[in-house]
Amino acid sequence: MPTSDRTDAPTPPGRGGASPAGPGRRWSGVAGLAATAAVIAALILGAGVLLHGQTYQAPSGTQVARRLGAVTVDGMTLPHVLLHLATYPDASGTVNGTPIHPGGNPSWPAYGPTDDFEVPAHALVTVDIKQYDGGGTITNPWFATVRGTVGGVMTVDGRSVRSINPNQVAHTFTLRGLPGGEQGFFLNVPLPDVATGYADSGKYRSVVFSFVSGATGLYVWNCEFPCGSMVTGFGGAMGALGYMSGFVRVV
Amino acid sequence: MSSEAHPPAGGPTLRPPFLTRPAGKVCVVWLLLTAIGITVGLVAPRRLLPGFDATTGTDVLRTVVFFTVLATPVAGFVYAVAAISLMGRRHPGSADEPPPEDGAPLRGNRSATVVWLVVSSALVVVMLVWGVAVWSNQQSSAPGALRVRVTGQQWLWTFAYPGTSVQSRTLVLPVDRPVLFEVTSLDVTHGFWPVDLGTQVDANPNEVTVLRTTPDRLGRFEVRCSQICGLYHSLMDAPGVVVTPSAFSRWLQSEGASVATAGRVARVGADR
16 A cells, blocks of 8 residues: 555655655645634634624614705705614613614613704704703713814703703713714714603603714714713713614714 | 764763753854844834834833844844754654764753853843833923923823923924923823834823923824724824924914913023
């Protein structure tokens, strides 16, 4: 048999002998290492290609702003769109038959009906928020002031205000641009709490504000009131996607 | 001459290793690697690292270059010995050719020990002195420094200017004026990192850490978080800009400071 012939063959002396410890075995070891490295590299590359095109999928889908027509702001005629949002003491309910956070933690506060929004670029965006949650003292009073809206104001239950009491904040809607995009874009709207004892009672505070959207791109929003759990209230709902943070896609 | 370079085969050698042929090869490769490394060390950092807008960044750049140049001969020597050993002294692994006898041991070679200790100690002392000098220079308080309170929270930075009511998401600094950052956090540990100023410090809850620098170039820069702090850590950034003292005063006024207050806060820098 060829194998026995090879095994029984005398080993030539000196370097380059075909002994088990010789170059042939060494090269087979190198080839094995190279093959293993190639497989690992291919797996990493494949995973990278698969993940590269992935984007965040909101559990309740994306709310596309409803077009209302056109409006003139500072002498410019802009498209006017509308978003409806709400903030709930817990994520267990449904909005128009859709769960606020499908598969999520029902005891965490959450924005609804989704955390992912789409608005046109360079448009006047009016946001109507029904705020159902209780609140408390915000850690940084700077976020109790309205910033970045048209006129620097919002309406609370029909009354125009520039800031709210830092000790009666439920949540904030804080939106900003990202590096590489309109990094200077910044919007902050504090949401006043419902009266003590009325949280989850169906009573709500109506907050309405408008802002002019920036250039196309991805913007991120989150709540700056520590309404979560664990470390200083910034865990739980504040540390997970789909509750107190999300994205605004400007298209 | 030739007999020194080519000792009789199999004959014992009493000369130190660095006088044998492999030692000569090591010296040649060492010098070559050192020359290449020093050249790269002098040129590459200034081309690869971003241009800095503050004295702290310039100090960092100088330190990187200086330490690289100091370390290059040591690294070059290690790589040269490794390369010559692996290429020229490697045993083929044949069972019929046993490994040769070991060469002369280095242990007990007083000259090599003394050289190694003296060179290593000198390098470490030089680096220590340099590092302490740069660090103490950055830590020394400068008269008339502008105080800026930096607050990190998930996942935003805000900047307040004591003496005024101004608080902003944009970090605005006057050029050529020392700045004292008082850094803290409202929740978890963040890392205050004004990238183009070439400095950073942790922002810890319930603690105030200080950081000093002097912006010396007009322009925009970026503030990022250098500590993994949660869901949107990668998005925790803020815009920054270095402006003239007069532009800084105008900006304070636009943010709500009175003319007198803005002038008082900004004038110190303008007078320097």
